[in-house]
Amino acid sequence: MVPELSRAQAAFIQGPVSISLAARDDARRTTIARGLACRVSEARDQIAILVCASRAAPLVAELRAEGWVAASYSLPATHETLQVKGRDARVEPALPGDEARAAAHRAAFATQIAVAGFTAEFTEALLHHEPGQLCWVRFTPAAVYMQTPGPRAGERLRPGA
Amino acid sequence: MLSVDHIRDCLEGGVPSLIATCDAEGMPNLTYVSQVHYVDPEHVALSFQFFNKTRENILRDPRATVRVANAETAVEYRLDVEYLRTEPEGPLFERMKAKLAGVASHTGMAGVFKLLGADVYRVRNIEQLPGPVLALERPHPPLLPPLRRMGERIAACGGLDELLDRTLAGLEELFGIRHSMLLMLDEGGRRLYTVASRGYGASGVGSEIALGHGVIGVSAEQRTPIRLSYASMDYIYGAAASGTAAEIPWPGLREPQSQLAVPIASGGRLQGVLYVESLEEMAFCYEHEDALAALAVTLGFAMQALAQDGDAEPDGPAAAADAAPADKAALQVRYYPEDDSVFLGEDYLIKGVAGAIFWKLLRDYQRDGRTEFSNRELRLDPSIPLPDIADNLEARLLLLHRRLQERSSLLGLEKTGRGRFRLCVRQPLKLVEVAGA
Numbered sequence: 001m002v003p004e005l006s007r008a009q010a011a012f013i014q015g016p017v018s019i020s021l022a023a024r025d026d027a028r029r030t031t032i033a034r035g036l037a038c039r040v041s042e043a044r045d046q047i048a049i050l051v052c053a054s055r056a057a058p059l060v061a062e063l064r065a066e067g068w069v070a071a072s073y074s075l076p077a078t079h080e081t082l083q084v085k086g087r088d089a090r091v092e093p094a095l096p097g098d099e100a101r102a103a104a105h106r107a108a109f110a111t112q113i114a115v116a117g118f119t120a121e122f123t124e125a126l127l128h129h130e131p132g133q134l135c136w137v138r139f140t141p142a143a144v145y146m147q148t149p150g151p152r153a154g155e156r157l158r159p160g161a
Numbered sequence: 162m163l164s165v166d167h168i169r170d171c172l173e174g175g176v177p178s179l180i181a182t183c184d185a186e187g188m189p190n191l192t193y194v195s196q197v198h199y200v201d202p203e204h205v206a207l208s209f210q211f212f213n214k215t216r217e218n219i220l221r222d223p224r225a226t227v228r229v230a231n232a233e234t235a236v237e238y239r240l241d242v243e244y245l246r247t248e249p250e251g252p253l254f255e256r257m258k259a260k261l262a263g264v265a266s267h268t269g270m271a272g273v274f275k276l277l278g279a280d281v282y283r284v285r286n287i288e289q290l291p292g293p294v295l296a297l298e299r300p301h302p303p304l305l306p307p308l309r310r311m312g313e314r315i316a317a318c319g320g321l322d323e324l325l326d327r328t329l330a331g332l333e334e335l336f337g338i339r340h341s342m343l344l345m346l347d348e349g350g351r352r353l354y355t356v357a358s359r360g361y362g363a364s365g366v367g368s369e370i371a372l373g374h375g376v377i378g379v380s381a382e383q384r385t386p387i388r389l390s391y392a393s394m395d396y397i398y399g400a401a402a403s404g405t406a407a408e409i410p411w412p413g414l415r416e417p418q419s420q421l422a423v424p425i426a427s428g429g430r431l432q433g434v435l436y437v438e439s440l441e442e443m444a445f446c447y448e449h450e451d452a453l454a455a456l457a458v459t460l461g462f463a464m465q466a467l468a469q470d471g472d473a474e475p476d477g478p479a480a481a482a483d484a485a486p487a488d489k490a491a492l493q494v495r496y497y498p499e500d501d502s503v504f505l506g507e508d509y510l511i512k513g514v515a516g517a518i519f520w521k522l523l524r525d526y527q528r529d530g531r532t533e534f535s536n537r538e539l540r541l542d543p544s545i546p547l548p549d550i551a552d553n554l555e556a557r558l559l560l561l562h563r564r565l566q567e568r569s570s571l572l573g574l575e576k577t578g579r580g581r582f583r584l585c586v587r588q589p590l591k592l593v594e595v596a597g598a
Contacts, residue, residue: 020228022181022189030181030189030226032239055291072179072191079270083191118232125235125293126176145214147192150273154213 002159003044004141009082009157010040016108017073019049021137023062023089033059035071036127036134037098037105047071047084048138050094050102052129060135063089069139072147076113081147082157086139094134102129163287164202168229168238169447172197172205173390174264175232180207182218182225190214195264195274197229198257199447200281205242206253208261209278219244225282228290233297237290242282249278252385259376259387259396267391267442304452307335315459320576321467321555322562328435328460329359336452338437340414343425344370344377345433345556348514348547353381353434356560358412365412366563367511370398377434380422384431386450388421390443396420408509419444423453427461432553435460468555491591492571496520498594501546505569514553515561517545522584527592536580558582 005013013019019035033056035049049071053060063069067089074081110123146155171178178197182190192215196208205227209216219225223244230237248254258276265274311331318324325343332338342358342365353370373382376396380387389396398411417438425432435457437445495504502512503519511519521544525531536554539545547554562574562582573585 018177020179020191022179022191022226024181024183024187024189028183028187028222029224029241030183032179032181032191032226032228057291068188070181070189070191072193074177074193076177079268081193085188085190087188121295122233122235125295126230126237128293149193149195149210149270151211153211 004144004159005040005044005047005084006157006159007044009144010044012075012080012082013038013047013071013073013084014040015075016105016112017075018109020072021049021051021056021059022070022072023059023066023068025058025062026065031058031062034127035137036102036129038071038073039101045140046138047086047141048092048136050098050105050134051137053091053133053135054130055128055133060091060137063137064091067139069137074147076116079149081149083145083147084141085143085145087142089137089139092136092138094136098134098136102127102134163238163289165199165205165284165287166202168231168287169199170233171229171231171236171238172199173232173443173446174260176230178227178229180215180225180227182215183222184214184218185221190218194227196257196261197227198253198260198279200253203284204245204281205240205284206248206257206279206281208257208274208276209247209280210261210274210276219280227282234295235292236294237292239288239290241285241287243285245281245283247278247280252383253279253281255379255383256385256387259379259389259393262393262395263389263391266393271394301446301448304336304448307331308452308455310335311456312459315463318463318467321464321559322576324460324463324467325357325559326359328456329357332437333359336449338439340417340439341435341437342412343433343435344381345553345560346381346431348553350431353377354513354560355409355412356433356556356563361412361414363410363412364563364567365409366567367515367560368409368411370411374398376420376422377436380424380436381431381434384424384426386421386423386454388419388445388450390419390445392416392418392442414438414440416440418442421445421449421453423450423457425457425461425464427458427465432461432464433556464556468553489588491589493591493593494523495593495595498596505572508568510568511561511564514546515557515564518557519561521545523590523592526584526586527590532584532586533577534582534584536582 022032024030037050039048069089070085072083106127110120144157146152178194180194194207198206200206227240257279261276265271329341332341340360344353344355355365355368358364370377372378376387419439422434422436500512501516503510503516565573571588575583577583
């Protein structure tokens with residue numbers, strides 16, 4: 001089976017992008033949280049996003065109840081944006097080395113937005129996580145959408161495309 | 162509870178905002194929003210640029226969540242909102258369109274970002290999200306103290322001339338705004354003309370802007386403040402391209418990075434526009450818009466009061482004229498009735514109502530040797546096309562006075578009392594009326 005994510009897309013979402021996630025509760029009220037790093041499995045059939053459980057408490061609670069998730073990835077320099085959706089998100093504990101992984105992503109993203117005048121302290125604050133609060137949101141990518149501003153925004157990208 | 166007033170700094174752009182919605186199936190959707198715009202304490206408007214999943218979702222279920230962030234302190238807020246309506250035109254639409262044009266050119270998206278509508282949302286709740294908040298590196302200077310001092314200065318003004326100059330001087334001295342101008346609405350209501358400016362090489366007094374053209378024209382047409390925080394080709398006034406002789410070059414900055422125009426109205430009627438600009442990006446924030454809008458209200462009433470005051474003194478007897486020195490060659494003054502334009506020698510001076518006034522003064526001078534005039538007689542003169550109410554006569558006389566000051570050492574106007582002035586002629590005149598072509 002062709003994975004939903006292409007190699008280029010997988011590389012993109014693991015790059016120095018801005019990551020956000022959305023979930024919803026029983027009443028279909030939505031919530032948004034920041035992702036602190038992203039990993040894609042070798043077979044590109046699993047996405048895992050690092051979040052801070054305390055800062056993203058409502059999202060984590062909603063995903064524990066039901067795993068419908070939308071994740072958005074955007075590269076500030078080019079506005080290139082992808083959205084990936086999944087129906088089987090689950091919350092998993094962090095592993096040793098994840099603090100370093102979050103720090104590496106933070107540093108890479110800080111470099112990205114420094115050109116727009118944002119300081120490293122700003123990025124530190126935006127992507128800050130409380131000690132011991134890191135956890136993973138893992139899901140199978142079910143659909144990928146183009147969201148770069150323009151006439152193709154919102155278009156579903158076919159697997160392997 | 163937090164209102165939208167508390168989080169306006171997050172709506173200046175900087176950090177992109179996101180909106181989350183939910184589809185019929187229950188799948189969440191996340192989309193970046195180019196602009197979350199302040200409407201009032203309970204409402205925001207989101208830029209609608211593309212038909213997308215968000216649109217499909219809110220038309221079905223109006224509930225959504227918006228996340229905004231402050232680009233200086235990194236504090237983030239979650240807004241629970243409910244979609245109400247889309248405005249495809251009007252003041253709110255124009256405010257957002259201008260702002261979006263600035264953002265688009267700043268981010269290299271000019272031509273991609275096109276506003277289709279202003280999506281108005283009711284804000285149900287605002288919640289600060291947990292996370293570190295940075296201290297402001299340079300706290301914004303408070304704008305109420307300078308606004309108060311400006312009000313005191315305005316209250317002390319005794320004439321329109323003084324009022325306009327002190328207002329623009331105050332903008333520089335009290336607010337640090339170096340480039341500013343005041344434009345008045347033309348009697349026909351289709352154009353604005355500059356009556357005062359500050360911070361430019363040439364004053365540009367008498368230069369005109371059509372209603373709907375650029376930041377100033379749109380502000381007047383829609384009667385709403387228009388503010389751009391970044392340069393946009395769509396809103397920059399051309400490099401003083403002067404097509405005909407009867408045009409006074411626009412004095413404004415060639416490449417302003419920030420622009421703000423605020424309409425001046427009183428008694429429900431548009432009087433003009435207060436315009437400021439800067440070579441710096443993001444020079445004016447929501448607070449500046451507030452301060453200048455409040456100032457414009459004061460200014461509108463002050464202008465109205467001073468204009469009424471202008472007629473207060475009864476007409477005195479016409480004084481004898483000092484004859485112009487007869488030993489000099491006559492200055493030819495040409496008048497074109499079709500647009501009331503007046504030329505001194507070969508140089509364009511003025512047109513419109515101010516031109517008609519000037520021609521009447523010159524004819525009276527030539528015929529009777531009169532030099533003393535009153536506002537009241539001008540108002541009653543059938544040869545001057547003033548509307549019955551709100552004639553802006555004071556502003557017209559001020560415009561004429563300033564144009565003469567700038568363009569001629571031989572002719573001038575001098576205030577001699579309330580609602581009275583003198584025509585000063587320092588050279589013999591030859592008046593020529595040029596019939597329509």
